[in-house]
Amino acid sequence: MDLNLMPDNPYVLLTPGPLSTSKSVRAAMFRDWCTWDAEYNDIVQAVRSRLVALATDTPGYTSVLMQGSGTFSVESCITTAVPDDGHLLVLANGHYGERMARIAERAGIQATMLDFGETDAVEPGVVREELANDPTISHVAVVHCETTTGMLNPVEAIGSVVKEAGRIYIVDAMSSFGGIPMDMAGIGADFLVSSANKCIQGVPGFGFILARRSEMETLEGRARSLSLDAYEQWKVMEDKGGKWRFTSPTHVVRAFAQALDELQAEGGVAARHARYSENQRLLVQGLRELGFRTLLPDVLQSPIITSFLYPETGAFEFGEFYSRLKAMGYVIYPGKVTGAATFRIGTIGEFGPQDVPGLLKAVAQALDEMQGEQTVGS
Ligand SMILES: *Cc1c(COP(=O)(O)O)cnc(C)c1O
Numbered sequence: 001m002d003l004n005l006m007p008d009n010p011y012v013l014l015t016p017g018p019l020s021t022s023k024s025v026r027a028a029m030f031r032d033w034c035t036w037d038a039e040y041n042d043i044v045q046a047v048r049s050r051l052v053a054l055a056t057d058t059p060g061y062t063s064v065l066m067q068g069s070g071t072f073s074v075e076s077c078i079t080t081a082v083p084d085d086g087h088l089l090v091l092a093n094g095h096y097g098e099r100m101a102r103i104a105e106r107a108g109i110q111a112t113m114l115d116f117g118e119t120d121a122v123e124p125g126v127v128r129e130e131l132a133n134d135p136t137i138s139h140v141a142v143v144h145c146e147t148t149t150g151m152l153n154p155v156e157a158i159g160s161v162v163k164e165a166g167r168i169y170i171v172d173a174m175s176s177f178g179g180i181p182m183d184m185a186g187i188g189a190d191f192l193v194s195s196a197n198k199c200i201q202g203v204p205g206f207g208f209i210l211a212r213r214s215e216m217e218t219l220e221g222r223a224r225s226l227s228l229d230a231y232e233q234w235k236v237m238e239d240k241g242g243k244w245r246f247t248s249p250t251h252v253v254r255a256f257a258q259a260l261d262e263l264q265a266e267g268g269v270a271a272r273h274a275r276y277s278e279n280q281r282l283l284v285q286g287l288r289e290l291g292f293r294t295l296l297p298d299v300l301q302s303p304i305i306t307s308f309l310y311p312e313t314g315a316f317e318f319g320e321f322y323s324r325l326k327a328m329g330y331v332i333y334p335g336k337v338t339g340a341a342t343f344r345i346g347t348i349g350e351f352g353p354q355d356v357p358g359l360l361k362a363v364a365q366a367l368d369e370m371q372g373e374q375t376v377g378s
Helices: 023-027 038-055 070-081 095-106 124-133 155-164 230-239 250-266 268-289 318-327 353-377
Strands: 061-067 087-092 110-115 139-143 168-172 191-195 206-212 305-309 342-346
Touching: 023 250, 038 061, 038 206, 038 230, 038 250, 061 070, 061 230, 070 095, 070 139, 070 168, 070 191, 070 206, 070 230, 087 095, 087 124, 095 110, 095 139, 095 168, 110 124, 124 155, 139 155, 155 168, 206 230, 206 250, 250 268, 268 305, 268 353, 318 342, 318 353
Parallel strands: 087 110, 087 139, 139 168, 168 191
Antiparallel strands: 061 206, 191 206, 305 342
């Protein structure tokens, strides 16, 4: 495949996934694979062990891949990990935390949600108290980077509280795994969930659950769903050398293997984190110079995605702003918080600090045009 002949994307996706991928990742999909053949299954096994290596150096961890978007893997994890007499405590400060509570409720799992509010981080002290007060809580789930706002939760401090209390700890690291250095063992996570199309910069189609092996081994027969049974999926992958129970997203997995190579070539998670952080720093600096304000204070902010408040000039209208930016080659994301009018800009994917000035210029131009139109119209 001559990558020079491959068309460029018409615009950069500044969203929290799917995000812009490299041409070489997309080119990796240009052939078909047999889902039952060793050649393909070896790719699956390599992907699984590389994911474990990214998650921790500590032995005793394993991984399972699951078809579908990231939510399917979160649902698979929760509905397989929590037993019938279990009780899940969800620590929420945004949409993705709330979704975990809804997943549990839908499956008939007892769930309690502690809501910290969209602009405050989860407080480990409050979690400690809740766990002390309610011995029926068996599992605790939290989102690492709450993509609703861009908030980074203190997963390590929460983890030590959860482990001190002897409970099982589930971390939704969907939008941070591969983009923010983390050690699953250090965090104390028994389960950690992410997907192909976020910081590892693959294309959408599957997610994955990283798990402490000894915990995974206990999950037989717990799942409430056949296709989302994480244990059975794991057992087949484990015992049959990389086979999937049902049709596997072969092209997506092959592209993901390429994305893992490219993560390594970039210098690993630390280098990727440095690039995303620089993207985000330059973006915020530039937008602040244009008069925008961020929703979150800098101390709570992840380098993954940033929420900006609408400017207070009457000329701003999100749909208009979005269309103008898209026409100039940048797709941004609407806001999702309840209390404030915001939009979001992701700083992950095939996008680097050298690309930020072009984006800032486009934002300035879109604002100018909107302002100009309003002046002419009024
Ligand atoms: C993207 C994301 C998910 C999964 O979303 P899907 O649309 O199902 O891929 C879950 N949690 C967080 C924090 C996310 O950013």
